[in-house]
Amino acid sequence: MSPDAAAPFDPSVPWRKSPSAALRPEPFGALVYHFGNRKLSFLKSKPLVAVVTALEAHPDVPSTLAACEVPEAQHRAYVTALATLARSQMIQRRTEESA
Template sequence: MFTPERPYRCSPSVALRPEPFGALAYHFGTRRLCFLKTPQLVAVVRSLADHPDVHTALDAAAVPATARAAHLGALASLAAGGLIEPRPEEPAADLLEEAA
């Protein structure tokens, strides 16, 4: 289930090929091909791993409020197809210090 309040990333099994309309996304594991229909959506997908949640990635890509629902729908479809995935949780810094 796609939850935009969580951190996501482009799947490591996915390659993005730039195109004039946006990009082609190919998943090597499932052999699924998907069209990212706008350069702005490509920017969001590429930057997902750099942000704490999907909403922040949309903000960073300057997605206007009028286009949010469409972008969230596209990202939900990409998540359902395994092209983007929730990021694994990172260990807390204090746990790392205790282990040292």
């Protein structure tokens, strides 16, 4: 397990979809498969897919949510979903080297 996977999710830092994870669009949202750990996740809404895809273009989670026009009342649910994706290594912290 990577050190990031054990650390608490921090929405104030930059994130991105893991290069080892692939998104497959589906009518309900998308399937995400991680080729390294072989985990499969379901993104059950198209707005969540948009957020995961947009993470790399923004400096943190709140600015990504704003850019994707996620209503403020839903931010906590999105942060919870992203934290789950981080624990399963579908998304990862973005560093200078990975930017």
